[in-house]
Amino acid sequence: MRTFLAVAALALFSSACEQAAPPASDRAPTPAGPAPAASVPADGDGQEVQASADWRDVATSEDASRLGRLDQAWRMARAEADRNFAGEVEALGPLVDPNAGQAGRLQPPPGVYRCRSIKLGSNSPGGLGYLEYPFFRCTVELTPGGDLILTKTTGSQRTRGLLYPDTDRRLVFIGAQAWGSQESGYPAYGQMPERDQIGLLERIGSRRWRLVLPWPKQESKLEILELIG
Numbered sequence: 001m002r003t004f005l006a007v008a009a010l011a012l013f014s015s016a017c018e019q020a021a022p023p024a025s026d027r028a029p030t031p032a033g034p035a036p037a038a039s040v041p042a043d044g045d046g047q048e049v050q051a052s053a054d055w056r057d058v059a060t061s062e063d064a065s066r067l068g069r070l071d072q073a074w075r076m077a078r079a080e081a082d083r084n085f086a087g088e089v090e091a092l093g094p095l096v097d098p099n100a101g102q103a104g105r106l107q108p109p110p111g112v113y114r115c116r117s118i119k120l121g122s123n124s125p126g127g128l129g130y131l132e133y134p135f136f137r138c139t140v141e142l143t144p145g146g147d148l149i150l151t152k153t154t155g156s157q158r159t160r161g162l163l164y165p166d167t168d169r170r171l172v173f174i175g176a177q178a179w180g181s182q183e184s185g186y187p188a189y190g191q192m193p194e195r196d197q198i199g200l201l202e203r204i205g206s207r208r209w210r211l212v213l214p215w216p217k218q219e220s221k222l223e224i225l226e227l228i229g
Contacts, residue, residue, distance in 0.1 A: 055164035055172040060190065063198040066215040067172070070200065073214035074098045077121030077222035085130035092118065094204050095226055101169045101202030107148055108201075108209050113138040113227045115152060121221030131220070138227055150175070150201070150211070151186075152225065159225070160186040163201055171201040173211055199223075 056064065066073075078096065081089050094100035095118065115138035119131040136155040142148060148163040150173060161175015176187045176195045187195050199213035207229040216223045 053164065055166065055174055058162075058164070058174050058189070059172075059198055060193075060196070062193075063174070063196060067198050067200070070212070070214045071098070073121075073222045077220065080121040080221065081130040083129060088130055088132065089120070095210055095224060096120070097204075100204045100210075101200075102204060103168045104203075106169070106171050106201070106203055107163070108140045108150075108203075108227060108229060110140050110142045110148075111229065113140065113229050115225055115227045117155075117157070118224040118226065119220035119222070120224070123216075123219060123221055127219065138225075140227075150227075156180055158183075158186070159197060161189065161197060166200070169202060173197070173199045173201050173213075 059067070078089070078098075089096055114135045116135045117131075117133045120129070122129055133155070136152060138150065138152045140148060140150055148171075150159070150161060150163055152159040156179070158178045159175055160178075161173050163171045163173055166172045174189055175197050176189050176192065177197060178186045179195075189196055194217055197213055197216065199211050201209055201211050203209050209227040209229075211225040211227070213223040213225070215221060
């Protein structure tokens with residue numbers, strides 16, 4: 001099966017708040033060449049989803065290392081955020097609980113979602129240890145080839161990428177970011193390494209998911225994208 005490697009967007013970040021931008025145009029996923037198909041469990045609506053590549057064959061070694069240090073990112077980011085924003089962090093509940101991922105029904109059904117970003121820790125001295133953004137718009141698409149594409153379509157940091165099977169509690173996200181309202185499309189993963197993203201998608205409720213991005217290349221130690229259907 002041919003993977004349609006759609007990739008995700010990240011937009012220029014203002015230090016205090018993310019500004020809404022018009023939805024990016026729907027750009028077709030970038031083909032990545034044929035790869036052996038791997039079955040993914042049926043989603044909540046009973047529709048079988050197929051993924052057509054192993055994420056390890058797609059991710060760069062640098063990004064795979066980021067994912068391998070997820071536990072460290074959780075520990076350091078939470079500790080830094082708790083220093084001055086303990087109340088705000090505690091109020092997020094399971095969203096910031098490293099062990100909140102639930103087994104089964106991992107694939108968010110295709111459709112439109114409310115989504116918001118939470119950033120914990122800082123990757124530079126003197127940076128803010130906690131940032132919380134308002135809700136924006138995300139979508140999940142099912143390609144004709146059976147792949148799931150997650151896209152954050154509004155905001156100054158926009159993301160688009162594919163979801164790959166991994167374990168019974170998580171999917172792996174690989175994508176890239178678009179920055180600012182002037183960009184209407186999304187770069188391909190690997191095309192602009194500073195825009196590349198890798199993370200884990202976990203279900204934390206009946207219609208609630210989170211995308212956890214460890215060691216992102218801008219601003220924070222850990223970024224969480226919450227999706228509510």
